[in-house]
Amino acid sequence: MTAHTAAPPPILTVANLSASIAGQQVVEDVSFEVPATGITAVLGRNGVGKTSTLRAILGLIHRRGVVTLAGERIDGLPTHRIVQRGVGYVPEDRDVFAKLTVAENLALAERDRNPHREFVAALFPDLVARRNQMAGTLSGGQQQMVSVARALLNENRILLVDEPTKGLAPRIVGEVADALAEAAKVVPILLVEQNLDVVRRLAADAVVIAGGRVVHTGRAADILADDALTTRLLGVSGEVHT
Amino acid sequence: MSSLVLILLTGIGLGALYFLVASGLSLIYGLMHVLNFAHGAFLTLSAFVGWQVAQALGTGSWGSFLASILVGAVVGAVFATVTELVLIRPLYERHIEQVLVTVGLSFAAVALFEGIWGTDAINISGPVWLRGTTEVLGAKIPNTYWVLMVAAAIVLAALVLFLRKTRYGMIIRAGVENRAMVTALGIDVRRSFTLVFAIGGAAAGIGGVLAMHYSTFVSAHLGSTLLIFAFIVTVIGGLGSLAGAAIASVLVAVLQQFANFYLDGTGDFIVVALLAVVLLVRPRGLLGRAA
Numbered sequence: 001m002t003a004h005t006a007a008p009p010p011i012l013t014v015a016n017l018s019a020s021i022a023g024q025q026v027v028e029d030v031s032f033e034v035p036a037t038g039i040t041a042v043l044g045r046n047g048v049g050k051t052s053t054l055r056a057i058l059g060l061i062h063r064r065g066v067v068t069l070a071g072e073r074i075d076g077l078p079t080h081r082i083v084q085r086g087v088g089y090v091p092e093d094r095d096v097f098a099k100l101t102v103a104e105n106l107a108l109a110e111r112d113r114n115p116h117r118e119f120v121a122a123l124f125p126d127l128v129a130r131r132n133q134m135a136g137t138l139s140g141g142q143q144q145m146v147s148v149a150r151a152l153l154n155e156n157r158i159l160l161v162d163e164p165t166k167g168l169a170p171r172i173v174g175e176v177a178d179a180l181a182e183a184a185k186v187v188p189i190l191l192v193e194q195n196l197d198v199v200r201r202l203a204a205d206a207v208v209i210a211g212g213r214v215v216h217t218g219r220a221a222d223i224l225a226d227d228a229l230t231t232r233l234l235g236v237s238g239e240v241h242t
Numbered sequence: 243m244s245s246l247v248l249i250l251l252t253g254i255g256l257g258a259l260y261f262l263v264a265s266g267l268s269l270i271y272g273l274m275h276v277l278n279f280a281h282g283a284f285l286t287l288s289a290f291v292g293w294q295v296a297q298a299l300g301t302g303s304w305g306s307f308l309a310s311i312l313v314g315a316v317v318g319a320v321f322a323t324v325t326e327l328v329l330i331r332p333l334y335e336r337h338i339e340q341v342l343v344t345v346g347l348s349f350a351a352v353a354l355f356e357g358i359w360g361t362d363a364i365n366i367s368g369p370v371w372l373r374g375t376t377e378v379l380g381a382k383i384p385n386t387y388w389v390l391m392v393a394a395a396i397v398l399a400a401l402v403l404f405l406r407k408t409r410y411g412m413i414i415r416a417g418v419e420n421r422a423m424v425t426a427l428g429i430d431v432r433r434s435f436t437l438v439f440a441i442g443g444a445a446a447g448i449g450g451v452l453a454m455h456y457s458t459f460v461s462a463h464l465g466s467t468l469l470i471f472a473f474i475v476t477v478i479g480g481l482g483s484l485a486g487a488a489i490a491s492v493l494v495a496v497l498q499q500f501a502n503f504y505l506d507g508t509g510d511f512i513v514v515a516l517l518a519v520v521l522l523v524r525p526r527g528l529l530g531r532a533a
Binding site: 058060078079080083084089091095097098099100104107108109111150154 | 409412413415416419420422423424425426427428429430431
């Protein structure tokens with residue numbers, strides 16, 4: 001007799017999610033699941049609705065459909081309640097508070113009684129040194145670190161991370177990817193990312209969106225290995241860059 | 243020389259009054275993007291209730307004067323809080339409707355105040371010192387202006403301390419920059435809306451009681467008259483910028499006083515012209531954020 005280990009249930013389930021901004025539909029009937037461990041990438045060409053999907057899950061834009069977090073529906077909750085249930089968010093373009101210091105940006109994000117300050121300080125020692133600097137005066141990479149650090153301060157059940165390497169220098173891309181890899185050891189991540197090298201390095205699974213709909217799901221490595229598929233769905237070759 | 247000193251100091255004193263009203267307007271717009279036309283009603287009710295308290299305690303004493311200011315601040319804060327909870331909050335994110343409801347409240351409040359306290363202005367009195375003057379470099383400055391300056395300085399210092407040193411202050415500063423991101427950190431930003439309304443109402447309440455002493459009367463229209471200039475300094479200072487409101491309050495009031503003295507009482511016209519120039523040349527105001 002063979003013992004079977006059942007896969008843990010998904011941490012996040014999205015079913016028939018639609019969303020609109022100013023009356024225009026930006027996400028259409030999207031359904032997918034996010035496993036309870038590792039990084040799941042959301043892939044697609046520019047403007048297909050990846051960012052909007054994340055924002056719809058968080059309730060930052062008007063949406064319909066069912067979203068469950070660890071089996072519990074969250075689609076009827078306001079954004080702050082969804083986040084309080086353990087959904088960390090790293091937005092596209094960082095969205096740090098420019099006129100607040102680094103320390104204030106981080107303090108504002110602390111929800112838990114015992115925030116993970118040591119973990120974040122170890123991951124981003126540069127931020128400790130710059131704690132009294134206005135966040136608006138940081139470089140793009142440093143702002144991204146603030147943005148990621150804000151999400152890592154709390155005990156989250158999932159992180160929604162939107163284009164964390166966008167516009168960053170190659171060396172900084174590596175540092176951000178390292179931080180996400182470290183974070184993924186303790187919390188599952190739903191990652192929107194255009195940089196396929198980063199996806200290849202980090203993501204186990206992937207969801208591909210086109211025209212506001214999910215058009216493909218599977219192992220990230222398999223999708224990226226299929227050059228015809230990536231060219232058709234992502235508009236780029238999935239070949240490894242050396 | 244004495245004329246210059248008189249115009250300058252009375253301008254700063256008048257600017258202090260504008261700031262007391264404009265500070266709340268600016269904070270409310272900065273965080274909530276609501277132009278609060280009911281702000282004048284907070285001011286007027288505070289002045290009426292403050293006056294009644296002063297009358298009950300004896301209008302000539304400093305104790306009753308300070309008590310009327312304190313009561314005015316509380317009345318303004320409570321009125322503003324109720325307004326936010328009952329009228330503004332149900333219209334969350336519907337900015338046009340929020341503005342319209344504040345316009346409606348401002349009209350209704352004036353009618354209500356006229357019904358309670360009558361349509362005629364009521365002359366008021368206070369401590370004898372307030373009716374006197376203090377000489378500075380040959381200029382006799384009415385003492386009410388000193389009180390306005392001290393009150394505005396205290397309110398400004400208290401607001402800056404609150405915004406810099408408290409968690410709610412931090413939330414408000416962050417919310418002025420990016421409200422959606424504040425909610426995405428798990429913070430119920432609507433609580434800050436109520437708080438900002440209460441703080442703005444309290445500042446307007448203090449302004450209302452002091453405006454009453456500055457004008458030596460109280461009427462149902464006290465708030466609406468001041469609100470116009472408060473809006474002007476809020477726009478010139480940059481909507482949402484407390485520092486901008488403080489600087490613009492003094493600039494506008496000093497300019498107004500100079501124009502009144504040297505250009506045949508054209509102060510109000512000059513101020514409106516300045517507003518037009520700022521809107522054309524620098525629409526975000528002195529310290530406002532670029533759109």
